[in-house]
Amino acid sequence: MDERQATLAFGALAQETRLNIVRMLVIAGPAGMAAGAIAEKAGVAPSNVSFHLKDLEHAGMVGSRREARSIIYSANYDTLSGLIQFLMKDCCAGHPEICTPALAASCCPPAKTTKRRKVLQPS
């Protein structure tokens, strides 16, 4: 994920309605949800949800497919995890010692342990 796409993705998530949509689509899984169902559950006008879905799609956060009369939207998990990794790359950039324990495993390069050698299993 390059900076441009990350900026789009952040912008897409920086709005209550869109964040809600992404969350419900993530939970819905690959099956996705019809635009109308999204609008109803999110409590916004169909034209407005369409506007936001277009934005999310442009940011690569969701995909769509037609199914009979409905258009089904579903979350794009690759973009989501790409964004997480983009954030993590910056998070620890140069300063892995600051990393939260919960994140350290994925966030910081496992090969490059700072100091401390010969610690695992003294047996």
Add this chain to the structure above:
Amino acid sequence: MDERQATLAFGALAQETRLNIVRMLVIAGPAGMAAGAIAEKAGVAPSNVSFHLKDLEHAGMVGSRREARSIIYSANYDTLSGLIQFLMKDCCAGHPEICTPALAASCCPPAKTTKRRKVLQPS
């Protein structure tokens, strides 16, 4: 991190100048950078950088301290990792099987392995 703060944080990162600022502050570490230095390195007018820094501070992404005549800004790593965890919570919500291998460790609850038992070390 609650939804409100996450929305602020996403909004803060959804802009080229601010994203640049955050990145340079993350790299700068706890020492941080003076507002003027940030403005120069980012290539924007001081008043403009001040505007963006205020936004970043409001979102909890950076902190500031006065040091002689300068005001030093530094990244808030807690917010950054909090945001990552906020994203990860959503990423896998209900669908850990989709998780990218690189993320699975931090992203998906390690206790709840789906199916497949008695697999480690058949010895």
Add this chain to the structure above:
DNA sequence: TCCTCATTTTGATATTTATTGAAATATAGG
């Protein structure tokens, strides 16, 4: 105190974004 440097605040302006309702498009069924 007065002066200068570093930064912020303010005010004006241009741009982008969000929302609404009405009209247009596409699909399925009688």
Add this chain to the structure above:
DNA sequence: CCTATATTTCAATAAATATCAAAATGAGGA
């Protein structure tokens, strides 16, 4: 075909955001 349904596009408007230049604030040093 004609009608009903699902969604999008369009046009208008309101609201938020980004940018610049100029004035104001605040902290040392002569």
